[in-house]
Amino acid sequence: MDYSRYCKKYVPYLFLAPALILLIVFFFIPFFESFYISTLDYSNDIYNPVFVGLSNYTTLFHSSLFWKTMWNTVVYLVVAVPLLVIIPLIIAIVINQKLKFINFYRVSIYMPVVVSIVVAGIAWKWLYADSGILNYFISILGVEKIGWLTDPKYSIFSVIAVTVWKGLGYYMMIYLAALTSVPNDLYEAADIDGANLFQKHLAVTIPHLLPAIALVSIISSISAMKVFVEIYVMTQGGPLNSSMTVVYYIYQKAFENLDLGYASACGVVLMIIIMAISVLNIKKIEGGNFGV
Amino acid sequence: MFRKLLKSLSSHLFLIFFTIVSIGPFIWLISTALKSNVENIFAYPPRFIPEHITFQNFIDAWNQVPFMGYIINSTIVTVATIILNLLFASLAAYPLARMEFKGKNYTFFATLATMMVPFQVIMIPLYLLTLRLNLVDSNGAVAGFLGMILPFGVSAFGILLMRQAFMAIPKELEEAAIIDGCNVFQIWFRVLMPLVKPSLATLAIFTFVGCWGEFLWPSIVLTKQEMFTLPVGLNYLQGFFSSNWRLISAGAIISTIPIIIFFLALQKHFVGGQTQGAVKG
Numbered sequence: 001m002d003y004s005r006y007c008k009k010y011v012p013y014l015f016l017a018p019a020l021i022l023l024i025v026f027f028f029i030p031f032f033e034s035f036y037i038s039t040l041d042y043s044n045d046i047y048n049p050v051f052v053g054l055s056n057y058t059t060l061f062h063s064s065l066f067w068k069t070m071w072n073t074v075v076y077l078v079v080a081v082p083l084l085v086i087i088p089l090i091i092a093i094v095i096n097q098k099l100k101f102i103n104f105y106r107v108s109i110y111m112p113v114v115v116s117i118v119v120a121g122i123a124w125k126w127l128y129a130d131s132g133i134l135n136y137f138i139s140i141l142g143v144e145k146i147g148w149l150t151d152p153k154y155s156i157f158s159v160i161a162v163t164v165w166k167g168l169g170y171y172m173m174i175y176l177a178a179l180t181s182v183p184n185d186l187y188e189a190a191d192i193d194g195a196n197l198f199q200k201h202l203a204v205t206i207p208h209l210l211p212a213i214a215l216v217s218i219i220s221s222i223s224a225m226k227v228f229v230e231i232y233v234m235t236q237g238g239p240l241n242s243s244m245t246v247v248y249y250i251y252q253k254a255f256e257n258l259d260l261g262y263a264s265a266c267g268v269v270l271m272i273i274i275m276a277i278s279v280l281n282i283k284k285i286e287g288g289n290f291g292v
Numbered sequence: 293m294f295r296k297l298l299k300s301l302s303s304h305l306f307l308i309f310f311t312i313v314s315i316g317p318f319i320w321l322i323s324t325a326l327k328s329n330v331e332n333i334f335a336y337p338p339r340f341i342p343e344h345i346t347f348q349n350f351i352d353a354w355n356q357v358p359f360m361g362y363i364i365n366s367t368i369v370t371v372a373t374i375i376l377n378l379l380f381a382s383l384a385a386y387p388l389a390r391m392e393f394k395g396k397n398y399t400f401f402a403t404l405a406t407m408m409v410p411f412q413v414i415m416i417p418l419y420l421l422t423l424r425l426n427l428v429d430s431n432g433a434v435a436g437f438l439g440m441i442l443p444f445g446v447s448a449f450g451i452l453l454m455r456q457a458f459m460a461i462p463k464e465l466e467e468a469a470i471i472d473g474c475n476v477f478q479i480w481f482r483v484l485m486p487l488v489k490p491s492l493a494t495l496a497i498f499t500f501v502g503c504w505g506e507f508l509w510p511s512i513v514l515t516k517q518e519m520f521t522l523p524v525g526l527n528y529l530q531g532f533f534s535s536n537w538r539l540i541s542a543g544a545i546i547s548t549i550p551i552i553i554f555f556l557a558l559q560k561h562f563v564g565g566q567t568q569g570a571v572k573g
Contacts, residue, residue: 007476012387015480016399019384019446026443027406030417037417091310094303101304107559108311111318114555114562116505118523119544122530123317126324126537131334133320139336165313197299226410229507233527247412254416255512267413278408 034271038264046258056265066266068241069249072156076245077224079157083164084171084220085213091168092175093201110169117166121233124162125149128234149235152242159243162230167223171216178212179205218281225274246270318548325349325541333537349542356539357532359546361518362525365437369510369521370503372441377499378492381450386480388451389458390466406448411508418443419512429519436519440510444503450495457491458484493561504551522547 038056040049060066095105112120127134128148135145148158182205190200206213228247231237237244237252244252246266254263319340327333328346353359387393388400422428422439429436461484469483485492507523514524526547533539555562 009393011476012391012393012396015383015387019380019451020399022380022442022446023403023406023448026418026421026445027409027414028402030414030421031409033417033421034414037420091307094306097300097303099300099303099307102307105307105311107556109307109314110559110562111315111552111555114501114551115318115548116507116523116526116551118505118507118526119548120317122526122540122544123321126541127317127320129334129537131336133338136336136338165317168310168314222408222410226412228412229523232507233530247410250412250416251508254419260416260420264416267416271409271413274410275408 034264034267037261038268040261042258042260043262046260049261052261056262057269059262060265060269065241065244066246066249069244069246072243073225073245073247075156076160076163076227077221080160080163080224081217081221084167084224085217087164088168088171088216089175089209089213092172092179093205095172096176096179109172112166113169117229118233120162120166121230124158124165125234128158149243150239152240155235155239155243159227159230159234162234163224163227166230167220171220174216174219175209175212178209182208214281218278221277221281222274225270225277321541321544324537325545327538329538349538350546353529353533353539353542353546357525357529357543358518359522359525359543362520362522362547363550365519366504366521366523368437369440370500372437373444373503374496374499376441376445377447377450378495380446381495382454382485382488382492383480384446384451385454385458386484389455390463403448403451415509415512422513428513429516433519436514436516439513440521443509444506447499449498453491453495454488457488461487497558497561500554501551 037049039051039053041052041056042049044050091109095102095109126132129135130145130147130150134148138144138146146154149155186204187200190204195203225245226247227245228251231243231245231248232251235243237248247270250263250266250270253259253266323340323342324333326345326347326349327339327342328344328348331339331343384403388396388403422443425439427435427439427442429439465483465487466479469479474482505523506521507527510521510524511527514520517528520528526543529543530540533543
């Protein structure tokens with residue numbers, strides 16, 4: 001419809017103004033400023049930073065702790081994303097049936113999504129406690145006590161488990177929404193062809209859900225790179241930095257060590273990586289190649 | 293017949309397993325909070341149902357930590373953020389959905405781009421900016437609240453959601469309104485807004501959940517205890533009660549009650565829309 005006949009040319013901008021002003025002030029200005037801040041050194045005097053060029057970046061790339069946090073972030077991605085793509089998919093397929101109590105299951109599995117992540121962190125910290133209930137369960141199985149959050153070998157996986165646990169319901173919902181678009185007659189056709197349950201889902205459900213699977217893998221990989229509160233509440237990045245991810249490292253450098261320039265440099269590197277992942281993923285979807 | 297029974301039985305077992313995994317940690321939290329001081333919370337084997345159920349831990353937690361203040365602060369921040377998001381997103385979405393104007397594509401893609409940048413990347417300059425604008429609690433409560441609300445006053449997700457909703461409305465409705473003599477603002481407010489109520493509800497719910505649980509930003513900008521929101525207060529409580537898990541559990545549950553009520557009351561909107569074909573449990 002041609003609006004120009006009914007309203008003045010500036011009207012669209014009036015509608016856009018409040019949102020754009022907020023986005024410019026609280027997103028775009030800080031966004032561009034972060035590049036500038038990453039060239040400053042705040043470590044001597046936080047009120048009078050000095051320009052140091054790219055030296056924050058060289059320090060960063062020579063810091064073994066930075067690489068460790070990068071590695072931990074990769075571990076996070078490699079472990080959490082496949083779990084978050086596959087488990088909710090299976091739950092969604094199973095829950096998408098006519099069964100009794102289905103609404104109860106659905107609401108319960110969604111529950112962790114709505115609860116504050118601080119509460120979730122506290123609840124899990126209690127489960128993971130040294131004489132806590134998880135150690136009791138594994139003792140029944142005859143396994144020795146595990147220092148879930150206190151042993152550098154396990155801490156990051158314990159934190160990942162919480163991230164996965166909190167995301168199951170959310171991704172299940174995305175899959176459930178997508179499942180409604182799968183035509184029923186395809187299943188009937190598969191029945192006639194004598195396909196078993198597993199073949200039916202492999203041949204009918206999965207191909208129809210590919211866009212949803214791609215969506216879930218993008219969202220879950222970006223959010224896996226942004227994980228912060230779980231770590232803050234449960235391990236503070238420890239022990240021995242074993243559960244420290246890049247994002248936590250940025251927080252610690254910026255707001256505990258007040259090394260704002262160095263932290264910003266770290267943030268810029270992370271942003272470039274996340275943008276590269278997003279672009280790659282979008283390309284993949286466009287190319288119809290879903291290598292999840 | 294037998295195969296069908298087996299299939300539904302295994303489905304139930306599968307779903308019961310994930311239900312336990314999902315709500316088990318909360319149940320255990322409740323169980324711990326209900327145990328009295330004389331009962332060993334580390335007992336092997338653990339007791340799920342307390343010997344003597346007591347609400348003393350809730351009373352103690354409530355008395356030692358200013359929960360009411362936290363709840364009020366969280367409510368102020370959340371309600372204001374929801375109102376701003378609904379208003380600004382639906383204002384901005386309208387021209388993006390319906391009008392032709394210079395810079396439309398740039399505006400659209402700039403909005404999309406904000407979704408790709410993690411908050412942690414911009415939080416440092418954003419913090420410095422908030423300090424420069426004096427939007428921190430050392431300048432009074434109003435400034436403190438504005439500093440927590442304004443940076444989240446509009447989201448790309450909201451704009452896209454509302455744009456989608458406006459695009460689904462038939463154009464004939466607006467044409468009829470124009471013939472009746474409505475101006476553009478009247479069309480937006482009187483004709484379109486009532487029709488996008490479901491999307492507004494979705495946006496309100498998502499904003500509520502996100503805002504109520506937000507931890508990182510308030511924990512950075514807040515300096516005063518009396519300004520704490522629930523998640524920040526709860527994290528503080530965790531240190532305050534050190535390892536007193538009875539009180540920590542009670543506090544965690546108190547702070548979760550509002551969102552659980554909200555969720556159960558509106559669960560149709562949370563998990564609805566996809567509930568066709570489901571039998572009510």
